[in-house]
Amino acid sequence: MAVVEVTIVPLGTGETSLSQYVADCHHVINKYNVTFQLTPMSTVFEGDLDFILKIIKEMHEIPFDKGVMRVSTTIKIDDRRDKNGTIEQKINSVKEKL
Amino acid sequence: MAVVEVTIVPLGTGETSLSQYVADCHHVINKYNVTFQLTPMSTVFEGDLDFILKIIKEMHEIPFDKGVMRVSTTIKIDDRRDKNGTIEQKINSVKEKL
């Protein structure tokens, strides 16, 4: 189980607003049974790393499908094998220490 | 107004768990009147860029204060000047398109 953060940024679009691209990428997520959280700067997934990377690669294609010619995608993987890291466990771990 | 994401990772600590460090860094935030959100992978702030960078620099020192000798800090700034970008506005912008 990994927790994986992704940000997909289309470049050279001519508009400062990117939320329509984010929404279009999220339509990909809805096709899969995967736990995720939308944050102000990214989308965070939890689950099997290969499965999540497959979803991210599909999301990364969306702006190109809409005519964008350059996409900058950042993926941050937190892969922990001594413990079952999940979105909820990570947040709770911090909160109970606050 | 900028939206700024930060992740502070102590290196060479000998333990895989980092939540105590995150919690300690958050005690810095509580000293300030600043809007923020804890995500599974980071902390996201909104507000004046210089003010947020000042808080982040103070947070970055916390692991060193606790004896850590190497800290990896990632800061991602989303600075928009045509519109008042906030945490709530960014999330809502996507949600209303879904």
Next chain:
Amino acid sequence: MAVVEVTIVPLGTGETSLSQYVADCHHVINKYNVTFQLTPMSTVFEGDLDFILKIIKEMHEIPFDKGVMRVSTTIKIDDRRDKNGTIEQKINSVKEKL
């Protein structure tokens, strides 16, 4: 063709030095015929995105093979389809404007 930057950070190792892990990860790269550049903060690849992601996934496993229990891997993809983006072209593009 994409240009892809990767950083693989083992967590909880008990030592601040990480260069041995970076060197071990690089032994994976040497098995493949791929163009790459070592930078002070990362490794940068150029080539087919799927091929590079395959190499990165193999590199990501190396610290686990050596007993590490948590690995933080960051991947940054610059995927351009209007032009053949390469490491050399990106650097030269900037240098000729300086």
Next chain:
Amino acid sequence: MAVVEVTIVPLGTGETSLSQYVADCHHVINKYNVTFQLTPMSTVFEGDLDFILKIIKEMHEIPFDKGVMRVSTTIKIDDRRDKNGTIEQKINSVKEKL
């Protein structure tokens, strides 16, 4: 002494090419006596953290000065206090293990 990587990306420019913006940001660097390296994905500095952040904040303003309305800037700080981390030392540390 810290090693700090920065990437400054103007959004909504209408052109996929960003090298002119990178070059313009580099004119800021030339005003200062600072060690840096241009990589295919970023600029890497070494030196005093506060000094480098001051330079980065000045670079971050350059696209706005040229009319851009949204800028995404990523800063990655590798701050080591048990050893004098430099660009050269980091690269050599890996190379001598290869």
